[in-house]
Amino acid sequence: MGLISDGTTIFDAGALDSGIAKGAMTFIKKLTASSSATLSFVNGGSSVVLDSTYKEYIFTYNNIHPVTNSVVLQFNLSIDSGSNYNVTKTSSSFNAYHPEDNSGQGLAYTTYLDLAQGTGFQDISSSVGYGNDQGVSGTLHLFNPSSTTFVKHYISKSSTAQVQPAAYEVDIGGYANTTSAVNAVQFKFNSGNIDAGDICLYGIA
Secondary structure, three states: OEEEOEEEEEEEEOOOOOOOOOOOEEEEEEEEEEOOOOOOEEOOOOOOOOOOOOOOOEEEEEEEEEEOOOOOOEEEEEOOOOOOOOOOOEEEEEEEEEEEEOOOOOOEEEEOOOEEEOOOOOOOOOEOOOOOOOOEEEEEEOOOOOOOOOOOOEEEEEEEEEEEEEEEEEEEEEEEEEOOOOOOOEEEEEEOOEEEEEEEEEEEO
């Protein structure tokens, strides 16, 4: 028995119809930190693709570890190939947390991570410790950055081994309020260098 939507066969005998676009996740670039102030992905530089080739881009940040204690991972966008990272952004956020000592837990809207037409860096984690058992991992989705018609939406999801110590899940959604093409993305901590970890960029067909 097949699955048909609006006259189009989606599944036939349990298999996805060969005429349906399946999409693909294509690896583009990996940057590895080594006491790095920033990690930057600039379209056209060092084999980075961040243009109309893909409608969606995903950054995965893996075991990002700070040099400085109690810092926050951030990103910003550029419309001038990295000369300035100051694109206007509006966002909302929430987090869930649970300390190691089981002293409490919660799910809350976090206004301190919000931006309201701000040009500064967008926080995408809670406070990260510099102990070897602390750090942050997660993903950032950037949608249609090359559009010169629409704003650029983004979604981030981070898992943080926090300084307290505690586990924090931070989810942020927002948009870059520009109709210029975004062609560079930069990551950093709000203070101090990135000691270790890597960030990978993928394009979604």
